[in-house]
Amino acid sequence: MYKRLKLVGGITLAFVLVLVLATLWPRPGSAAAGETERQVQVPIGLKKDPVVITKVTLGDAVVQAGRFVQAGPAEPITPFRAGDDWIQNLAVYLYNRTNKTIVFARVIFGFPETGDAHSQPQRAFILELGLVPQSAPVGTRMNLSDLQPIVFPPGQTMVIRLGDYIDRIRSRVEPPSPRSGAIPLAAATQLAIFLNAFFFADGMEYHAGVYNVQDPQDPGKVVHMDQGYFPGDPERTWPGRPDWRGPAGGREMR
Numbered sequence: 725m726y727k728r729l730k731l732v733g734g735i736t737l738a739f740v741l742v743l744v745l746a747t748l749w750p751r752p753g754s755a756a757a758g759e760t761e762r763q764v765q766v767p768i769g770l771k772k773d774p775v776v777i778t779k780v781t782l783g784d785a786v787v788q789a790g791r792f793v794q795a796g797p798a799e800p801i802t803p804f805r806a807g808d809d810w811i812q813n814l815a816v817y818l819y820n821r822t823n824k825t826i827v828f829a830r831v832i833f834g835f836p837e838t839g840d841a842h843s844q845p846q847r848a849f850i851l852e853l854g855l856v857p858q859s860a861p862v863g864t865r866m867n868l869s870d871l872q873p874i875v876f877p878p879g880q881t882m883v884i885r886l887g888d889y890i891d892r893i894r895s896r897v898e899p900p901s902p903r904s905g906a907i908p909l910a911a912a913t914q915l916a917i918f919l920n921a922f923f924f925a926d927g928m929e930y931h932a933g934v935y936n937v938q939d940p941q942d943p944g945k946v947v948h949m950d951q952g953y954f955p956g957d958p959e960r961t962w963p964g965r966p967d968w969r970g971p972a973g974g975r976e977m978r
Contacts, residue, residue: 808910859927
């Protein structure tokens with residue numbers, strides 16, 4: 725009788741342990757304690773855009789797919805749950821759709837909770853990578869001598885890891901200002917990404933939906949390319965195509 729009771733007790737204890745472990749062990753798709761709903765807003769890619777965002781990852785997980793104009797509505801913004809260090813663990817994948825090498829990129833990371841960017845300024849981190857070539861239109865050149873050159877070839881992916889710039893991002897979002905609200909970076913639940921400008925090795929610029937070049941007859945004049953212009957085949961490199969499988973790999977930019 726004693727041995728039988730001992731055996732039954734062992735089974736009971738094991739069953740209790742299983743219940744405890746089942747309670748504590750995270751279920752697939754469940755959020756860990758302290759995680760908050762977040763979202764990354766990416767622009768909807770257009771066929772004339774030289775660069776598009778193909779995905780945004782948090783660690784090894786894709787938290788936002790690229791958004792492209794197709795026959796139906798573009799892909800939605802997909803909220804996800806993450807901890808306070810989510811910003812520094814994000815990576816943004818940019819794809820060069822053109823047949824030209826990009827040597828300068830300006831990408832803006834905005835924080836909508838600090839302002840609407842209309843009636844109230846919005847806190848933002850402006851990331852500039854590369855150098856504007858001397859052959860660019862005079863009116864678009866900038867003094868960027870402190871930046872390092874980049875080479876972003878046609879058909880390639882450039883990966884921007886926000887952890888490499890986290891101190892600079894925090895310095896833009898957190899300090900108090902009379903013009904716009906400051907928030908702790910950990911408290912931010914939204915990040916908006918804007919692809920602002922790109923310069924190519926031959927001096928061509930893309931900004932505000934227009935390709936610009938320098939007038940060979942008048943270096944001080946900017947010539948706007950036709951509205952339908954695209955450097956390359958916009959159909960072959962269009963991520964919205966059903967047969968498009970996406971670029972492989974990626975060059976990390978720091």
